[in-house]
Amino acid sequence: MMRIIAMINQKGGVGKTTSVVNIGAGLARLKQRVLLVDLDPQAHLTYSLGVRAEELDTAVYDLLKGEATLEETLLTAHGLKLIPSSIDLAAAEIEFSTEVGREAFLKNVLQQVNEVDYVLLDCPPNLGLLTLNALTAAGEVLIPLQAEFLSTKGLQQLLAMVEKVNQRVNPGLAIRGIIATLYDQRLRLHNEVFENLREHFGKMLFRTFIRRNVALAEAASFGQPIFEYAPNSHGARDYAALCKEIKTMGK
Ligand SMILES: Nc1ncnc2c1ncn2[C@@H]1O[C@H](COP(=O)(O)OP(=O)(O)OP(=O)(O)O)[C@@H](O)[C@H]1O
Ligand SMILES: [Mg+2]
Numbered sequence: 001m002m003r004i005i006a007m008i009n010q011k012g013g014v015g016k017t018t019s020v021v022n023i024g025a026g027l028a029r030l031k032q033r034v035l036l037v038d039l040d041p042q043a044h045l046t047y048s049l050g051v052r053a054e055e056l057d058t059a060v061y062d063l064l065k066g067e068a069t070l071e072e073t074l075l076t077a078h079g080l081k082l083i084p085s086s087i088d089l090a091a092a093e094i095e096f097s098t099e100v101g102r103e104a105f106l107k108n109v110l111q112q113v114n115e116v117d118y119v120l121l122d123c124p125p126n127l128g129l130l131t132l133n134a135l136t137a138a139g140e141v142l143i144p145l146q147a148e149f150l151s152t153k154g155l156q157q158l159l160a161m162v163e164k165v166n167q168r169v170n171p172g173l174a175i176r177g178i179i180a181t182l183y184d185q186r187l188r189l190h191n192e193v194f195e196n197l198r199e200h201f202g203k204m205l206f207r208t209f210i211r212r213n214v215a216l217a218e219a220a221s222f223g224q225p226i227f228e229y230a231p232n233s234h235g236a237r238d239y240a241a242l243c244k245e246i247k248t249m250g251k
């Protein structure tokens with residue numbers, strides 16, 4: 001059974017892309033076959049795996065449009081399959097907005113994928129059409145949350161969108177969990193915020209918190225997963241622990 005997981009938060013810079021790369025790489029170390037999909041025109045996921053988005057002939061935009069095949073678009077990087085993004089994707093929100101079935105383009109593409117255990121979808125920082133495509137294709141949602149900038153309002157909007165998708169187009173969709181990212185144990189504010197989160201979300205919050213660790217940012221700029229760049233770092237340990245939690249949840 002292939003698990004399709006969307007990494008979503010409309011707030012920028014909360015660790016979506018970092019989590020997709022390193023959960024993907026962590027699951028691969030657990031002998032899982034992983035496909036990552038970059039749904040952000042910024043192409044940060046693509047660059048984080050050392051692939052130069054500006055040099056690609058085909059990327060996810062062409063695939064969603066039906067102008068390239070899966071084989072033409074699919075790459076392999078660091079033991080992971082990747083459907084890369086490019087700046088062209090910025091046009092998709094407007095271009096696709098009047099098309100019939102526009103929320104299911106990605107779902108249709110992913111139906112051709114086989115020999116993969118996990119598909120992780122990296123979403124842009126908004127709740128637009130690309131995020132809607134991810135929610136329509138996915139079975140599970142992961143929400144990375146950064147403590148300092150915790151916005152209950154933003155989270156409510158996000159949960160409301162998931163709920164609507166759930167009721168209208170994808171009844172199988174479940175929120176699998178909230179990932180605390182960029183966690184700094186030394187800050188009292190964080191401890192308070194996470195006490196609140198625990199009270200509020202209970203088991204929805206993963207037990208593993210992802211600590212703030214500069215090696216995670218460095219790894220991305222070197223185009224490597226954390227397990228290659230700094231296998232003994234806090235970042236590597238935290239993402240490895242999180243992967244075990246995700247894997248044992250099964251489906
Ligand atoms: N745990 C961490 N410790 C230190 N730096 C981190 C950590 N997680 C992410 N970062 C860095 O913070 C920045 C934002 O992270 P990331 O790109 O993963 O967020 P994002 O939610 O995908 O952002 P966007 O919404 O713009 O796509 C990046 O520079 C990344 O390297
Ligand atoms: Mg990102």
